[in-house]
Amino acid sequence: MIRRRFTAILLPLGLAVATLTAGGTAAQSQLPMQSPINVTPGAIKFDPHQPRLNVAYGHSELELEYVRKDAADPAGCTTRHHEETEEAVVTPGAGHVTVAGVRYELEQFHFHTPSEHRFAGHADPLEMHFVHRSAAGRLLVIGVPLRAGTPSTVDTVLATLAPECGSPVAIHDVDLKSLLPSNLSTLRYNGSLTTYPFSEDVQWFLTAELTVSQATITRFQSLFTTGNGRPTQPLNHRPVTAVPHL
Numbered sequence: 716m717i718r719r720r721f722t723a724i725l726l727p728l729g730l731a732v733a734t735l736t737a738g739g740t741a742a743q744s745q746l747p748m749q750s751p752i753n754v755t756p757g758a759i760k761f762d763p764h765q766p767r768l769n770v771a772y773g774h775s776e777l778e779l780e781y782v783r784k785d786a787a788d789p790a791g792c793t794t795r796h797h798e799e800t801e802e803a804v805v806t807p808g809a810g811h812v813t814v815a816g817v818r819y820e821l822e823q824f825h826f827h828t829p830s831e832h833r834f835a836g837h838a839d840p841l842e843m844h845f846v847h848r849s850a851a852g853r854l855l856v857i858g859v860p861l862r863a864g865t866p867s868t869v870d871t872v873l874a875t876l877a878p879e880c881g882s883p884v885a886i887h888d889v890d891l892k893s894l895l896p897s898n899l900s901t902l903r904y905n906g907s908l909t910t911y912p913f914s915e916d917v918q919w920f921l922t923a924e925l926t927v928s929q930a931t932i933t934r935f936q937s938l939f940t941t942g943n944g945r946p947t948q949p950l951n952h953r954p955v956t957a958v959p960h961l
C-alpha cells in the first residue's frame with residue numbers, strides 16, 4: 716500500500732490550510748463537508764418541496780476502464796490502491812439530469828466495495844456513483860447501493876472487468892436508465908469527492924438499492940480484495956433531506 720501525504724492544501728479563498736492524508740484506509744480530511752457519510756435516521760428531514768430530480772438517460776456505448784492511482788509504482792499493475800476503481804465512460808450526450816432548471820451531463824459511473832455510504836451503520840456490498848457535471852462545473856453524484864439478488868444491467872456492465880494495465884472493455888448499447896432504481900426518491904446532502912482531492916460542493920443524491928447477481932459482486936470483490944471505498948466522514952450537522960419522487 717502506498718501512502719502519500721498532502722500537506723498545506725490551500726482552500727480556494729486562501730482562508731484556511733488543511734492537512735489531507737490520502738493513504739491507507741483512513742483517509743481523513745479537516746474540511747467540514749466530506750463524503751461519504753453514515754446516514755442516521757435522526758439526521759433525515761422530509762421535504763417533498765425540494766426540486767424534482769429529472770433523469771434523461773438514453774442508450775450508450777460504454778468503455779469500462781480501470782482508473783489507476785499508482786502509475787508511479789513499478790509494481791502498480793498488480794497492486795490495488797484503495798482509490799482505484801472500474802469506471803464506465805458514457806458517450807457524451809447519452810444521459811443527463813436536471814434539477815431546479817440546471818442541467819448536469821452524465822460523464823461516467825464507477826463502483827466501490829463495500830458501499831461508501833452507510834444507512835444506520837449498514838453497508839451494502841457495492842455502490843455505484845453516477846457523476847454528472849453542469850456547464851458551470853458543479854458536480855452532482857447519484858449514489859446507488861447494490862445488493863445480491865435478481866441480475867440486472869449492472870451484471871452486463873461488470874461481466875468483464877478491465878485490467879489495471881491493459882485495454883478498456885467496450886460494452887455495446889446499454890440502457891442507462893435501467894442502471895437506476897425505478898423509484899427515484901432520494902436522500903440529498905452536500906458533500907465532497909470521496910477520492911483525492913476531496914473537493915467539496917458536490918451534491919449527493921442517494922437512491923434506494925438495486926440488485927445484482929452474487930457472482931458479479933464476488934467478481935468485483937475479488938479484484939479489490941481490501942476494498943476501494945473511503946470510510947464515512949463526520950456529518951457535522953449537515954441536513955440530509957428525504958425527497959419523494961412524485
Ligand SMILES: [Zn+2]
Pocket residue numbers: 825826827844909
Ligand atoms: Zn465514487
